[in-house]
Amino acid sequence: MGKVAVITGGAQGIGKGIAERLGNDGFKIVISDMNIDLAQETVKEFKEANIDALAVKGNVSKQDEQFAVVKEAVDKFGSVDVFINNAGIDQVEAVEDITPENLEKIFNVNVFGTVYGTQAAAKQMKKQDNGGKIINACSIAGKTAFELLGAYSATKFAVHGLTQVSAKELAQFNIKVNAYCPGIVGTGMWDRIDEGMVEYKGMKQGEAWQEQVDNIPLQRSQTPEDVASLVSYLASSDADYMTGQAINIDGGIEVH
Numbered sequence: 001m002g003k004v005a006v007i008t009g010g011a012q013g014i015g016k017g018i019a020e021r022l023g024n025d026g027f028k029i030v031i032s033d034m035n036i037d038l039a040q041e042t043v044k045e046f047k048e049a050n051i052d053a054l055a056v057k058g059n060v061s062k063q064d065e066q067f068a069v070v071k072e073a074v075d076k077f078g079s080v081d082v083f084i085n086n087a088g089i090d091q092v093e094a095v096e097d098i099t100p101e102n103l104e105k106i107f108n109v110n111v112f113g114t115v116y117g118t119q120a121a122a123k124q125m126k127k128q129d130n131g132g133k134i135i136n137a138c139s140i141a142g143k144t145a146f147e148l149l150g151a152y153s154a155t156k157f158a159v160h161g162l163t164q165v166s167a168k169e170l171a172q173f174n175i176k177v178n179a180y181c182p183g184i185v186g187t188g189m190w191d192r193i194d195e196g197m198v199e200y201k202g203m204k205q206g207e208a209w210q211e212q213v214d215n216i217p218l219q220r221s222q223t224p225e226d227v228a229s230l231v232s233y234l235a236s237s238d239a240d241y242m243t244g245q246a247i248n249i250d251g252g253i254e255v256h
């Protein structure tokens with residue numbers, strides 16, 4: 001049986017790019033997403049391209065749903081070799097304006113979701129002879145905080161910390177835990193961030209996005225495929241001696 005990768009939030013954006021790349025690398029793909037209609041459309045597209053894939057409805061902020069996703073993956077494909085805690089949400093708000101509801105919502109998805117995904121994946125991987133790999137979506141905002149992205153940055157700093165502690169605790173079971181830190185990627189998330197910044201700063205539509213892109217040393221915005229190439233490496237046996245790392249893939253914006 002081939003190796004199996006679960007990607008949360010894999011219906012679109014970076015997660016979809018990662019799922020497609022790992023599918024082409026030979027993994028069987030399980031896409032878990034709250035948006036099941038879109039996840040099913042993505043799986044249909046993948047199947048047409050000869051990628052063996054399954055869509056499962058899952059809200060990452062619900063612990064039982066994360067365990068159910070892993071069970072469905074094992075029932076269908078026999079194992080979970082790679083689990084990608086990719087699903088995440090954004091919020092544009094000055095620290096002084098963050099509401100308790102928004103704070104709870106973003107921590108529920110970005111932080112609690114990563115904890116629950118790690119728990120579900122680790123439980124399964126500990127039963128497997130060859131362990132597994134857990135890969136978390138961090139961000140350049142998990143290394144240096146961004147103005148108006150206070151709550152978001154705080155969640156990504158948390159994911160950075162969780163990556164390190166999970167790596168230390170799970171190494172004894174041959175489970176490696178690493179993270180990818182993208183920069184400015186043209187997805188639905190950045191459309192929403194641009195919208196929020198336009199509102200806060202009185203900018204024109206697209207101006208906040210352009211301001212960020214103009215500051216990228218490699219002088220272009222990033223694609224999901226750019227991120228997927230790093231994740232492909234982290235998921236492969238070439239990365240068997242790597243754990244606990246949060247790696248920037250951002251065109252040179254962040255250098256630590």
Ligand SMILES: NC(=O)c1ccc[n+]([C@@H]2O[C@H](COP(=O)([O-])OP(=O)(O)OC[C@H]3O[C@@H](n4cnc5c(N)ncnc54)[C@H](O)[C@@H]3O)[C@@H](O)[C@H]2O)c1
Pocket residue numbers: 008009010011012013014015032033034035058059060061086087088089109137138139140181182183184185186187188189190
């Ligand atoms: N876009 C960027 O520039 C950028 C940069 C750095 C890090 N990231 C991180 O990469 C990851 C993916 O970002 P993206 O830009 O592709 O986002 P996106 O908004 O384009 O896609 C996110 C996907 O996650 C799903 N999702 C949202 N909440 C969910 C939940 N509770 N349970 C299950 N699925 C859920 C959505 O339905 C969607 O399919 C996120 O963790 C994000 O923080 C993105």
